[in-house]
Amino acid sequence: MRKSLLLNVFLCFSAFALLPRAQAQPMFDVPFVPTPHVVIDEMLRLADVKPGDFVMDLGSGDGRVLITAAKKFGARGIGVDLDEQLIFQSEAAAEQAGVADRVKFLQQDLFKTDLTQATVITMYLLPGVMMRLRPQLFxxxxxxxxxxxxxxxxxxxxxxxxxxxxxxxxxxVPAKVAGKWQMKIPLPGGDHAITLELRQKYQEIDGFAQIDGRHAQIWEPRLWGDRLSFVIVDDRDRDSEASLYFEGRVSGDVIAGRLRRGAGNAQTIHDWRAVRVAAQ
Ligand SMILES: C[S@@+](CC[C@H](N)C(=O)[O-])C[C@H]1O[C@@H](n2cnc3c(N)ncnc32)[C@H](O)[C@@H]1O
Structure with a gap:
């Protein structure tokens, strides 16, 4: 029974995607297929939705995603959909769920919607629509x-x-970190110049570093939103070589944070601040 329901949903999406433009309702980029409640719970749990969040559901259908975000997770937000009937239905459902003061439904095109106030964006769209939205999301x-x-x-x-x-x-959404960064950090023997050259594809980053002009590899680079971490091995002196564990927050052309040199009881902790001196 459940299998045949899933098959129907799949066929509905596939048929819509294959329809020639002239036969499809021209304004609608995606048909209305509601997300099952257990999947909505998982989406909102995965996004770690909290009371301070502002959720935007793009193509909000009957309003169920946003109403759940408000009712179960305490968030506020906006849903946009082109279908006037679904907007009315969503408003009535929000009223009935007692969350009408925290959610709004607007009849408008998701591609013409300002997304910048969202802390969380939820979507059940089609691959082509996702691709068209991608630059705006990034x-x-x-x-x-x-x-x-x-x-x-x-x-x-x-x-x-x-x-x-x-x-x-x-x-x-990752911070944009590509480019050349410079900093001075206190290592044994005084302040030392570190240069980072970072390349980026979405949240994936790589590159290399220099300590006082000597090449150093960047290990374990990670970018999670505006949080960046990586490791450089300080091997200027083989007898006292140690890893430098960098963690920082990116804010425009500055990254600032904490640096741990070494491990265990030999570990020292320092502040660090890098400035971007050239974009990629
Ligand atoms: C697959 S449904 C998802 C509904 C809801 N978000 C959910 O997950 O239950 C997609 C919705 O997008 C709406 N839609 C299609 N094209 C749109 C567009 N360009 N702008 C806004 N809404 C659109 C449809 O009317 C439909 O309600």
Whole structure:
């Protein structure tokens, strides 16, 4: 029974995707297919939705995602949909659920919607629509969480994927870190100049460093929203070589944070601050 329901949903999406433009309702980029409640719970759990969050559901259908975000997770938000009837239905459902003061439903095109106030964006769209939205999503404030039911963002790999009946994907909008960065840090023997050259594809980063002009590899680079971490081995003196564990927050052209040199009782902790001196 459940299998045939899933098959119907799949066929409905597939048929819509294959329809020639002239036969499809021209304004609608995606048909209305509601997300099952257990999948909505998983999307909102995965995005770690909390009372301070502002959730935007793009193509909000009957309003169920946003109403759940308000009712179970204490968030506020906006849903946008082109279908006037679904907007009326959503408003009535929000009223009935007692969350009408925290959610709003607007009849408008998701592509013409300002997304910048969202801390979380929820989507159950189609692959082509996701791809058209991708540049706008990537440009959002670092740390914004994007969560999608069933469909991905092309070669922008999700940060987390879960599967509970359906696939759900989470992306954390990454800070833009590509370029050349410079800093001075206190190492044994005085202040030393470190240069980082970082390359970036979405949240995936790599590159290399220099300590006082000597090449050093960057190990374990990670970017999670505006949080960056990586390791450089300080091997200027083989007898006292140690790893430098950097953790910091990116804010425009500055990264600032804590640096641990070494491990155990030999560990020392320092502040660090790097400035971008050239974009990639
Ligand atoms: C698959 S449904 C998802 C509904 C809801 N978000 C959920 O997960 O239950 C997609 C919705 O997008 C709406 N839609 C399609 N094209 C749109 C567009 N360009 N702008 C806004 N909404 C659109 C449809 O009317 C439909 O309600």
């Amino acid at each position: 440009a959002l404030r670092p740390g914004t969480r994007l969560v999608s039911h069933d469909f991905r963002l092309g070669d922008w790999s999700p940060d987390v994927t879960t599967q509970i009946r359906k696939n759900t994907f989470l992306w954390i």
